Amino acid sequence: ELKVEQNPLFLSMQEGKNYTIYCNYSTTSDRLYWYRQDPGKSLESLFVLLSNGAVKQEGRLMASLDTKARLSTLHITAAVHDLSATYFCAVGDRDDKIIFGKGTRLHILP
């Protein structure tokens, strides 16, 4: 059974700092997704990573995938308050299912 673990689950950080959210998963997969959710809102797709070594960047966010280590990272560079949200990692399972982690609640202090 595929399990997806994110850490940390809660992160409070100062504006301007860098930080990384980690996503580990338990069985082989070549599909990994990152989503963002603002309070009371739906989930917005951020990144789709489909191969080992894939790296994608959008603004201050950069995601990478290491399928051999079963690890993805979401790196935040020079955080700004607008990035405060909950970030979910999700991993592709058999039968096209996607299994979500518990989410990392990110709070960026001015």
Place this chain on the structure above:
Amino acid sequence: ETGVTQTPRHLVMGMTNKKSLKCEQHLGHNAMYWYKQSAKKPLELMFVYNFKEQTENNSVPSRFSPECPNSSHLFLHLHTLQPEDSALYLCASSQAGVFNYGYTFGSGTRLTVV
């Protein structure tokens, strides 16, 4: 209309009521999903439909009844709910198969059971 549309956005219902949640996707996807999101359990997969056929029911109580009349529409029929069923219900769609680039989510229905 584009993307995934859910109605209503908010719903308050009594425990003896019957109501339905509606989801419509305009993306040409062939798979649709219902998720429940609450404070206790971040994202619970409830039902999966592939090409209109239900392929997964994650031990969901029978007071939740899904319906998928075609690949663009998905309903969740609700009856005799409990207060613990209060949550955000999210619909999602995807293109199952080789070109699965993940789910597109609707805005959700915030359900309160009183």
